[in-house]
Amino acid sequence: MAVSAAVLVLRALGVGDLLTAVPALRALRAACPGDRLVLAAPEQLRDLVELIDAVDELLPTPGLGELDWPGPPPRLAVNLHGSGPESIHDLLATDPAELLTHRHPDFPDVPGLDWRADVHEVDRWCRLVEYHHLEADRSALSLPVPPGPNPVPDAVVVHPGAAFPARRWPPERFAGVVRELAAAGHRVVLTGNAGERDLAVSIAEAAGLGEDAVLAGRTGLADLAALVAGAALVVCGDTGVGHLATAFGTPSVLLFGPTPPRLWGPPPSARQHRDIRGSVPGRGRRHPEPPPKHIVLWAGNVGDPHGEEPDGGLLLLGEERVLAAARSALEARVAHG
DSSP: OOOOOEEEEEOOSOHHHHHHTHHHHHHHHHHOTTSEEEEEEOGGGHHHHTTOTTOSEEEEOOSTTOOOOOSSOOSEEEEOSOSOSHHHHHHHTTOOSOEEOBOOTTOTTSOOBOOOSSSOHHHHHHHHHHHTTOOOOTTOOOOOOOSSOOSSTTOEEEEOOOSSGGGOOOHHHHHHHHHHHHHTTOOEEEOOOGGGHHHHHHHHHHHTOOGGGBOTTTOOHHHHHHHHHTOSEEEEESSHHHHHHHHHTOOEEEEEOSSOHHHHSSOGGGEESSOOOOSOTTSSSOOOOOOOSEEEEEOSOOOOTTOSSOOHHHHTSOHHHHHHHHHHHHHHHHHHO
């Protein structure tokens, strides 16, 4: 039996990075229906990768310099990892018949799209596949609900951690929000990885919650995905959990800073920055429209997302503002089902 040709895609990064690449992956799948689409990404993302209908196979790849391609040269290698040069080098080492990538000066003989720093991450990768004359739907971000059980159905999921201190809202402010939401009768749980468990425990204690509210360090990616998919609300910063909320259509309150949401936030059509108004006056009876699912809070200050201190712009987001957004989102969920 003939072996189908392979399309190899490199995206050896994290949860949010994977989810922002889903529209580009689906564009590649639609354009190459007879090929085997292989995604080179970290093994720990497997449960999430299996929800993406565009991917046939995961090639476990921890990061750059670790791509181990086992088969014959791919028909097409696609660099959804970055601008290079390391990612370009990794893909060229597989000897692909064709390489789709951004242009990099270290590889002057390799054609590619010019890299732009001012585009949304979803748009970046859609533009790259469009450079290859493919059609991409930037709204194709949704994933199906995970098959496993939800550990805490209908909870308010608060994820206080982030990859770098610059993106971490102060824990005492998270505690204030958690305390008020719990007092209002909502089941609140705190998520995070094993390294963030102490942070989550401290917030739960300050908010007057028991240890059963702390799921940080106790859930794998499959459980976390199921939890977010069935949550009443997600409250977090600029993290992969926010992208999970977008993928599953779960209402969210997202605290952005120092990276602007126009680069990494949910699609503009799905977010709001203030309370939703009624319909346009003068067009008959006014009917309130269902509000967007994702409330994005951002003070407008751009800074270093890899900084070692909480960003000054992020600190401008007060506890009352976040709490008001959370209450608004929960009320809207009840009102509009």
